[in-house]
Amino acid sequence: MRQPLVIETHSARETEAAGAALARDLLEKEPDGAVVALSGDLGVGKTAFARGAGTVLAPDACVQSPTYTLVRVYGGPGRQMIHFDLYRIQDEDDLLSVGFYDYLEEGNFLFIEWSERVPQVLPERFYRVEIERTGEPDGRRIRITGPGEAL
Ligand SMILES: Nc1ncnc2c1ncn2[C@@H]1O[C@H](COP(=O)(O)OP(=O)(O)O)[C@@H](O)[C@H]1O
Ligand SMILES: [Mg+2]
Known part of the structure; x- marks a missing residue:
């Protein structure tokens, strides 16, 4: 994967597929786990991307937004996907x-x-996933940056 990797999507489904693709890459390159920081405006598709990753990392789970809980844990024993939403966090x-x-x-x-x-x-x-609207209806631009040469 060259970096930064930029993907344009036109539906939530395509953004989920991008999340699944990153997850497959992580399983191969980061067998001991990894941290992925997702940024972008409210409603841009961060949770959709994480949901797609969840289909690979915790296939039996259905990833929902952890907005009200700060964190949700999927999968295990063994590999787990931990999904945080820190929007409502007050302090450390x-x-x-x-x-x-x-x-x-x-x-x-x-x-x-x-x-x-x-x-x-x-x-x-950590890996960085930045999502922004392209201006087209349902259009999103997703930029994925890895931690140095690992990606
Ligand atoms: N290309 C796209 N990628 C992701 N979501 C999209 C796209 N186009 C439209 N959507 C819609 O945008 C919303 C994204 O919501 P969500 O993933 O919860 O955003 P966030 O977690 O960033 O607040 C959903 O309603 C989804 O259907
Ligand atoms: Mg969200």
Whole structure:
């Protein structure tokens, strides 16, 4: 995969497929887990992208938005997909109380929406997924950047 990788999608389904493709790549290149930070406006498709990744990382689960819970955990035992939405986070204590740092250490696949609210909590190595509207109806541009040469 060359980076940054830019994909244009025209439906939620296509954005889900992009998430699934990244997840397959991660399984191959990051067997010990990875952190993916998703950014972009409300309603742009971050959860859709994570849902697609979930079809690969935790195939029995149906990924929903963790907006009201901060975190949802899918899959396991063994590999788990941990999906955070930090939109409503007040401070770093909220992260402690949902066990953010424990998940970080366990070699899981973390997908984090709104990490820009608490950027200091991201580890040194993480993947970035930035989504923006193209201006066309349902059009989205997804830019994926890996941590150095790993991608
Ligand atoms: N190309 C696209 N990619 C993703 N979502 C899209 C696209 N076009 C339209 N949508 C719609 O945009 C919304 C995205 O919602 P969601 O994934 O929850 O956004 P976010 O998590 O960024 O707030 C959904 O209603 C989805 O159907
Ligand atoms: Mg969301």
